[in-house]
Amino acid sequence: MINTKVNIAGVEFKNPVMTASGTFGSGREYSEFVDINKLGAVVVKGVAAKPWAGNDSPRIAEVYGGMLNSVGLQNPGVDYFIKEDIPFLRQFDTKIIVNVCGHTIEEYVDVVKALNGRDIDMIELNISCPNVAEGGMAFGTEPSMVERVVSEVKKYADRPLIVKLSPNVTDITLIAKAAENGGADALSLINTITGMKIDIYKRKPVLANKIGGMSGPAVKPIAVRMVYQVHKAVGLPIIGMGGISNGEDAIEFIMAGAAGVSVGTANFSNPFAAMEVIDGIESYMRKYSVSDISEIKGIIG
Numbered sequence: 001m002i003n004t005k006v007n008i009a010g011v012e013f014k015n016p017v018m019t020a021s022g023t024f025g026s027g028r029e030y031s032e033f034v035d036i037n038k039l040g041a042v043v044v045k046g047v048a049a050k051p052w053a054g055n056d057s058p059r060i061a062e063v064y065g066g067m068l069n070s071v072g073l074q075n076p077g078v079d080y081f082i083k084e085d086i087p088f089l090r091q092f093d094t095k096i097i098v099n100v101c102g103h104t105i106e107e108y109v110d111v112v113k114a115l116n117g118r119d120i121d122m123i124e125l126n127i128s129c130p131n132v133a134e135g136g137m138a139f140g141t142e143p144s145m146v147e148r149v150v151s152e153v154k155k156y157a158d159r160p161l162i163v164k165l166s167p168n169v170t171d172i173t174l175i176a177k178a179a180e181n182g183g184a185d186a187l188s189l190i191n192t193i194t195g196m197k198i199d200i201y202k203r204k205p206v207l208a209n210k211i212g213g214m215s216g217p218a219v220k221p222i223a224v225r226m227v228y229q230v231h232k233a234v235g236l237p238i239i240g241m242g243g244i245s246n247g248e249d250a251i252e253f254i255m256a257g258a259a260g261v262s263v264g265t266a267n268f269s270n271p272f273a274a275m276e277v278i279d280g281i282e283s284y285m286r287k288y289s290v291s292d293i294s295e296i297k298g299i300i301g
């Protein structure tokens with residue numbers, strides 16, 4: 001018997017594997033292919049106080065080792081989410097984590113207030129999106145601002161609060177500490193790394209927004225390094241992500257200190273990726289006689 005259960009900020013997950021925000025919608029399209037009941041959690045696409053249109057197209061580009069996106073947090077708003085997506089997701093035996101975005105602190109607070117009393121398990125505060133002009137990453141790259149937005153939102157949240165960190169900083173541990181000081185219950189990292197691709201024949205950027213966020217296998221070593229550093233620096237549970245596409249990738253993050261792991265870009269090329277990560281973790285545990293996943297968590301000194 002192996003035990004893959006994990007507890008993150010008081011919430012019990014059947015396994016550490018989640019879907020990364022923005023790469024799995026709210027699970028509808030994927031539910032035709034995969035058994036959502038198997039997932040530790042579904043982390044939904046960013047939800048704002050009011051519907052957001054997102055950025056102009058093209059907003060996706062393939063690059064070596066991953067992709068660039070500048071979707072800009074397009075979403076139908078929190079009222080739609082409450083009416084349509086919560087009942088859909090509650091059909092499944094999995095946890096629901098709601099990724100929250102905003103242009104201002106007030107907008108973040110409005111979403112969190114609207115979610116209070118609703119049937120969800122955790123909130124993930126996205127202060128790290130590189131694709132919105134105001135809010136998003138602007139909140140997540142300056143420690144005093146991080147502490148302010150987190151402590152404001154924490155006052156209203158009636159569910160454990162995960163703060164999602166931006167890798168677009170010089171020292172990720174300063175941001176992690178600021179989130180901890182603000183009252184975060186857990187941290188997730190990394191969001192995308194800013195990047196750019198130029199079409200040399202058209203002599204212009206491929207993305208309409210010019211700059212986007214890089215994700216996929218090529219960012220994994222950066223993400224593992226940041227999870228490792230944050231695990232050493234703060235006591236909060238960490239959900240690690242960035243380029244995970246199989247069980248071995250996930251084990252790396254867990255050994256670096258992650259309590260949970262999210263599968264993002266890999267979902268686009270392989271809708272079964274999250275399932276394969278779950279199976280891969282289990283086969284690693286069996287093969288190397290790890291009876292409880294906690295035995296390998298954070299073992300890298």
Ligand SMILES: Cc1cc2nc3c(=O)[nH]c(=O)nc-3n(C[C@H](O)[C@H](O)[C@H](O)COP(=O)(O)O)c2cc1C
Nearest residue numbers: 020021022046069126190191215216242243264265
């Ligand atoms: C198309 C796309 C949309 C995304 N949307 C969101 C979002 O709404 N909120 C958020 O916090 N992160 C968002 N992300 C970031 C991912 O959740 C994840 O942090 C990042 O892509 C790194 O993981 P990966 O390499 O496995 O994709 C998005 C990523 C992609 C590729």
